[in-house]
Amino acid sequence: MTNREVYERDCEELEQYRNIGTVEECREAREKQNPKKPIWKQEIGIVHKDYADGHGETVEEKWADWVCPNCGWFVGEQYIPRRHNQRKSNYCSRCGQKINWNENLEGIE
Numbered sequence: 001m002t003n004r005e006v007y008e009r010d011c012e013e014l015e016q017y018r019n020i021g022t023v024e025e026c027r028e029a030r031e032k033q034n035p036k037k038p039i040w041k042q043e044i045g046i047v048h049k050d051y052a053d054g055h056g057e058t059v060e061e062k063w064a065d066w067v068c069p070n071c072g073w074f075v076g077e078q079y080i081p082r083r084h085n086q087r088k089s090n091y092c093s094r095c096g097q098k099i100n101w102n103e104n105l106e107g108i109e
């Protein structure tokens with residue numbers, strides 16, 4: 001079986017999509033089923049904190065966003081320095097890319 005034949009066979013499972021889309025769209029949809037690692041993007045923000053005793057201070061806060069490797073859409077976030085990931089999405093809600101959280105992503109700098 002050639003790669004082309006394997007591909008055609010797999011696409012038959014998506015028959016209803018082929019009827020409304022192109023073969024190219026079918027291939028694209030299949031590629032998004034291959035999980036990809038999200039991209040780590042560090043952000044630094046200035047946050048003003050007010051305390052109960054009336055004084056306040058400006059502190060620098062660091063965090064990181066995990067973004068879709070396809071389209072850059074937010075798929076999760078990480079607190080620094082605790083390296084805690086949260087709000088993790090299994091799929092990009094914009095383009096449908098499957099996100100791979102299985103690898104050790106905690107220690108990326």
Ligand SMILES: [Zn+2]
Binds near residue numbers: 068070072094096097
């Ligand atoms: Zn995306």
